[in-house]
Amino acid sequence: GQPGYLHSFAMSERHLVFVLTPYRMREGKAFFERLRFAADLPCRVAVVAKDALAAPRWFDVDFGMVYHFADAFEQGREIVVRASRHGNPVAARSPFAAAMRGEVAAEEDPVELVELRIDLAGGSVRWDETGIRGTEFPTVDARATRPRQSRIYAPVRQGRALAPYPNAIASIDVHRGRMNVHRYGDEIMAEEHVFVAKPGSHRAGQGWLLGTLFDPVRGRSGLAVLDAEHLDAGPLASAWLPFMFPLGFHGAFRWDA
Template sequence: MDRRRFLRTLLSGATVAALGPALLRGGEALAGDPAEFAAGLRERPYLAGWRQVAAEAFGPTTVQLEGRLPADFAGTLYRNGPAWFERDGFRYEHWFDGDGMVHGWHFGNGAVTHRGRMVQTPKFQREQRAGRFNTPAAGTTIAEPVAIRNNDDANTANTSVVTIGGRLFALYEGGSAFELDPDELATLEPTTWRPDLQALPFSAHPLRDRDGSWWNFGALSLMGGGGLLLWHIGADARLIDAHVHALDAPGYLHAFAQTDRYLVFLMTPFDRTAGGSFFESMAFAPQRPCTALVIDKTAPDRVMRRFEVDFAAIYHFGDAFERGSELIVRAAHHDDVEHARSPHRAAMFGHAGAASPAQLAELRLDLRTGRARWHMLGVPGMEFPLFDARTAGDSGARLYMPATVGEASAPYFNAVQMIDAAADLRTVHRYGRDILVEEHVFVPRPGSTRPDDGWLVGTLLDPTRDRSGIAVLDAQRIGDGPLATAWLPYAFPLGFHGHFAQAAA
């Protein structure tokens, strides 16, 4: 059998498994109450971060910048996140279930123009017509769900966004990338990279290689099947190749890391219980170790090395680099497995909840000895670490991430920080007691090759004034605060991840 036919056969079997036990499960609906959430919101304004949007679309809205941007800062910050949580007296109980809304913040001529659009997936359109949630969800049991044909019938396109080859894609863990118009944000279609790969998972955290190509994965085990699908996409947004790697046991995987030579995947062990949606039936297994897979980029059709390391619940990775025989991978390390399984569950119900952010850790994998271990870096209260990808591959990068600093009125971030672990250096800008701070994306200065020469751009939520905003900071002078900020006359819920598309010079 030729390799492509083998891949098609293997994937078709995995797809059948994916659509069987995990997604096509019905049962009694157990979810939040919109009235209960509304009552909680009146007492705790910060819950606006988990409030449903008021409309399917916002803007275009142009607002003036407070402050001044550098002349060479230009482009669009795209953001994505769950935004539609309620229908017909039924509210999702898991944050990851909300349908995705993509935002475009375009900088130009001293102003910012914002536009937001719900991604018009088949799921969203079908439920708009029905007036109720009728599609199996990742974290909430839905009563009397409709039958679905493939993963994209349940795709919420709600997690991340990326531009490849000038094309804009909304991303989700369990299905296709949905292509959007980069200017209007209108939904075009789900992307089929090759006919035999239609509707298979193209996850939410692709990584750009130094040659301009992109790596990504699809975790088939998350949907009830088996195997890890590895994607390699060219800079022109065309498929280079795809491979499937068998897994001995299910492992949760949301993101991955890369060095100049290797891809690193960390599988967090979990068990399945009977009944409920995927996250309801998933129980992390801290009594078992995680499995780390290392794949050589020059031989992506096989796993080069497998490691076992002490349990950790990981959603997001920062940088990774090679030091001698070791691979060093920075990660946001969660100790509270229940909070990791359902982040901010209390907020989804309109209740007060404690913050449970991660701490920064290094996963150290020794390719010579086979030893794997965690090294804690002593940086608590963080998540969503990002960095300048121009950093040399033999040393650690400076990491930029939201943080909680001083008094905060919400169990969420209120500051942004830079961590240079090698130099034991930390700089912080605290936005304020009541401001909710999202991921800040690094934007390199055009024409510069010096690592960390550039800016941070990140979004904010001010629930006391019911407005969303954006800020731009000098990455090397974070403590000085924003160079420029802009606030919209409306607010929308917290999102997950963004991508900055720089304007052509």
């Protein structure tokens, strides 16, 4: 098969969706530094029906590096997948490499919240831009069953920031083109937040966001809890430790039944 890089995948009601980006591996160095853009290869999308795992359908699409998906929905014979897409093939191979060194990236990496639209009947795939830029680590309330109902939660950069990294958390209504944002401050680095549904709630979006923070000025790390429906009101609770710990809840929250 064609070489390429796969980081994660999306899941709709009846299908799994994989985006295979055109990179080849070279020997030596750390993992992401080994990736080299293969301009001679297409960016490929595999769609796999859950009841036919051995029979993927393959499509070609314009370049887009997708590390993290938000959600996916089926509308008739079309699958709509929402994700953060990196557009610069060189910078996209390790988008936070400069930030981890405390530097500003030498190459611009335009990351956009996009919709990958897969027409199963017509056999075509395209990226649709939402006009929302600078998002990564998107997450959702999995109880949402329709795109208009779903909000996407993601770290963003708002205003002045001392570090080349997100300093805010946003709730994004893609359908209306609106964002509700809490900005932690110039010096605070905000990582991905997880959605925690309120016990007994039934409407999508009723819950909290729990996220990790890093304050490099004071040398401390913390946690924040926000009302997912009112991010602009700020944290309901926060806690700081007088030392640093690894950033990020890279997953999802689930109540034990």
